Amino acid sequence: MLDQMITRFGTSARASIATVANGTGYFAVTPEAPYDANLSMPDQARQLFAKAEARLAEIGSSKGQLLFCAIILKDVTEVAAFNAVWDEWVADVAPPARACFEANMANPALKVELIMICTVPQGAPKADV
Numbered sequence: 001m002l003d004q005m006i007t008r009f010g011t012s013a014r015a016s017i018a019t020v021a022n023g024t025g026y027f028a029v030t031p032e033a034p035y036d037a038n039l040s041m042p043d044q045a046r047q048l049f050a051k052a053e054a055r056l057a058e059i060g061s062s063k064g065q066l067l068f069c070a071i072i073l074k075d076v077t078e079v080a081a082f083n084a085v086w087d088e089w090v091a092d093v094a095p096p097a098r099a100c101f102e103a104n105m106a107n108p109a110l111k112v113e114l115i116m117i118c119t120v121p122q123g124a125p126k127a128d129v
Contacts, residue, residue: 005021005022006019006020006021007019007020007021007059009027009058009059017055018055018058018059020059020060020120023119023120023121023122024067024117024118024119024120025056025059025060025061025116025117025118025119025120026116026117027055027059027115027116028113028114028115028116029048029051029052029055029113029114029115029116030048030051030110030113031044031045031047031048031051031110031111031112032047032051034109035107035109035110036109037108037109039111040081040111041073041074041075041078041081041082041111041112042081042082042084042085044110044111044112045082045085045086045112046085048112048113048114049085049089052114052116056116056118059118059120060120060121061118061119061120061121062118063089063090063093064092064093064094065118065119065120065121066093066095066096066116066117066118067096067097067117067118067119068096068097068098068099068116068117069096069097069098069099069114069115069116069117070098070099070100070101070114070115070116071086071098071099071100071101071112071114072100072101072102072103072105072112072113072114072115073100073101073102073103073111073112074102074103074104074105074110074111074112075102075111076100076101076102078111079100082100082112096116096117096118
């Protein structure tokens with residue numbers, strides 16, 4: 001019964017690209033694959049914001065409905081550069097709560113990754129799985 005209240009998007013054997021339960025969406029975003037280690041962290045951030053907007057739309061939400069964002073940087077000394085890109089991205093909405101931290105990435109070419117939680121209005125698109 002509980003599984004009927006969960007909508008999964010892009011499900012593979014390992015993971016779903018997003019899940020929605022009880023009006024809340026959950027997903028992670030990385031830059032475009034294959035990851036380009038030659039791109040600067042701000043350029044990778046711009047890629048993942050574009051991907052985040054597409055994913056939000058896919059699940060029936062938008063960046064204005066973000067509740068929380070965890071920002072994972074390969075090098076936390078780049079937080080000011082990330083913040084400049086972030087500030088541009090959220091300039092037209094009330095920004096969500098957020099946390100920023102440094103971590104080793106699963107792929108050495110990754111410089112930034114996001115974990116996002118958003119609201120998803122009733123009547124939002126359903127997954128095609």
